[in-house]
Amino acid sequence: xxxKSLQDAxxxxxxxxxxxxxxxxxxxxxxxRSDEKITKSLIDGLSGLHSGVKFCPVTFALIDSSENxxxxxxxxxxxxxxxxxxxxxxxxxxxxxxxxxKGTYHVLGGAxxxxxxxxxxxxxxxxxxxxxxxxxxxxxxxxxxxxxxGESTALLLQKMIGELSxxxxxxxxxxxxxxxxxxLSYADQITLSAALxxxxxx
Amino acid sequence: xxxKSLQDAxxxxxxxxxxxxxxxxxxxxxxxRSDEKITKSLIDGLSGLHSGVKFCPVTFALIDSSENxxxxxxxxxxxxxxxxxxxxxxxxxxxxxxxxxKGTYHVLGGAxxxxxxxxxxxxxxxxxxxxxxxxxxxxxxxxxxxxxxGESTALLLQKMIGELSxxxxxxxxxxxxxxxxxxLSYADQITLSAALxxxxxx
Numbered sequence: 001x002x003x004k005s006l007q008d009a010x011x012x013x014x015x016x017x018x019x020x021x022x023x024x025x026x027x028x029x030x031x032x033r034s035d036e037k038i039t040k041s042l043i044d045g046l047s048g049l050h051s052g053v054k055f056c057p058v059t060f061a062l063i064d065s066s067e068n069x070x071x072x073x074x075x076x077x078x079x080x081x082x083x084x085x086x087x088x089x090x091x092x093x094x095x096x097x098x099x100x101x102k103g104t105y106h107v108l109g110g111a112x113x114x115x116x117x118x119x120x121x122x123x124x125x126x127x128x129x130x131x132x133x134x135x136x137x138x139x140x141x142x143x144x145x146x147x148x149x150g151e152s153t154a155l156l157l158q159k160m161i162g163e164l165s166x167x168x169x170x171x172x173x174x175x176x177x178x179x180x181x182x183x184l185s186y187a188d189q190i191t192l193s194a195a196l197x198x199x200x201x202x
Numbered sequence: 203x204x205x206k207s208l209q210d211a212x213x214x215x216x217x218x219x220x221x222x223x224x225x226x227x228x229x230x231x232x233x234x235r236s237d238e239k240i241t242k243s244l245i246d247g248l249s250g251l252h253s254g255v256k257f258c259p260v261t262f263a264l265i266d267s268s269e270n271x272x273x274x275x276x277x278x279x280x281x282x283x284x285x286x287x288x289x290x291x292x293x294x295x296x297x298x299x300x301x302x303x304k305g306t307y308h309v310l311g312g313a314x315x316x317x318x319x320x321x322x323x324x325x326x327x328x329x330x331x332x333x334x335x336x337x338x339x340x341x342x343x344x345x346x347x348x349x350x351x352g353e354s355t356a357l358l359l360q361k362m363i364g365e366l367s368x369x370x371x372x373x374x375x376x377x378x379x380x381x382x383x384x385x386l387s388y389a390d391q392i393t394l395s396a397a398l399x400x401x402x403x404x
Contacts, residue, residue: 001295001298002264002295003254003255003264003265003266003267004254004266005250005251005253005254005255005266005267006251006254006255006264008246008247008250008251008254009247009248009250009251011247012243012244012245012246012247012248013218013244013247013248015240015243015244016215016229016232016233016244017228017229017232018228025292025295026219026220027218027219028251029290029291029292030218030219031218031248031251032251032252032255032264036252038217039248039249039251039252041214041217042214042215042217042218042248043214043245043248043249044210044214045210045211045213045214045215046211046214046215046233046241046244046245047241047245048207048210048211049207049208049210049211049230049233049234049241050234050238050241051207052205052206052207052208052210053205053207053208053234062204062205062208062234063205064205064206064207065205065207088231089231090227090231093203093204093227096203
């Protein structure tokens with residue numbers, strides 16, 4: 001029914017996550033109607049993705065293929081004795097934008113999820129435990145997502161780090177409380193309980 | 203902050219309509235985590251888009267570059283004396299899927315919108331009027347969108363077709379009424395009025 005090249009473009013765009021046939025049609029038709037340069041720059045932008053990006057072998061952050069280590073980990077101004085543990089590499093980007101953290105990161109590569117077949121040994125936990133010993137870490141901040149999977153992962157990490165029996169090591173996690181701009185009456189019970197329990201002095 | 207190749211891919215994907223930085227990040231990271239083949243097939247799928255697709259010079263539907271006319275218009279089984287007028291080429295696809303129309307189509311290429319600078323002479327109205335005369339058309343079905351722009355365009359078409367003074371030519375438009383699966387109480391007033399006015403015998 002549709003011209004083959006258009007159908008090919010729609011099928012290709014439909015492989016993006018969360019993009020259904022109608023959205024893929026809209027993307028493809030937009031590209032077709034726009035200047036050919038836009039399609040060309042999209043193709044160019046994608047073509048270096050696999051060859052130009054890799055995981056840092058220590059922190060598992062995303063780095064340029066030309067680098068050996070995450071520039072953030074290699075930076076002497078960052079405190080290597082504090083590790084903030086996140087599920088995914090892009091979480092680092094969100095945290096760095098706050099400009100309020102001066103330690104280093106460790107990417108787990110997901111969270112435990114029996115339903116998706118993600119077991120603890122598929123996450124970079126072993127490497128985290130090694131880093132804790134090697135870098136004489138003083139604090140591990142667990143910043144997994146506030147989901148069932150993230151919470152299970154946080155509990156497991158707490159247990160495994162505890163088994164290292166390092167008396168000077170502190171394990172913390174990000175505070176729970178009201179996010180900015182959310183009306184009190186819309187907050188869920190668990191968030192509200194946490195906000196009440198962890199209330200701060202004014 | 204992010205590896206250059208990843209940032210390039212995010213920027214490139216961010217040019218798609220309605221895709222903000224977070225969605226572009228998600229797309230790019232998904233492609234990076236997936237097999238390189240998926241990125242490659244996305245690139246391949248996009249690369250033929252501009253060279254492989256063009257507009258039919260008569261109906262302005264999208265056709266293969268190798269074709270001279272829309273295969274639907276060239277099909278002797280389709281009734282050329284009935285023209286269904288739509289705003290965009292992909293509207294044809296939606297209507298064809300109903301399998302209940304045997305006439306031909308004409309794509310206007312948009313709707314009149316002074317705010318977006320789309321004037322009547324930018325639409326393929328002149329070509330429609332020529333087709334009406336040339337193909338001895340008996341019915342024009344106006345299927346512009348039920349928006350302010352679509353309604354204005356429909357009114358203008360009605361006026362311009364009327365000025366052809368062809369006594370045997372019928373001008374109709376798609377019925378207004380309740381869409382399937384929508385609760386009566388959620389329908390807007392204009393739709394409800396139209397559904398009541400155009401009620402059908404049971």
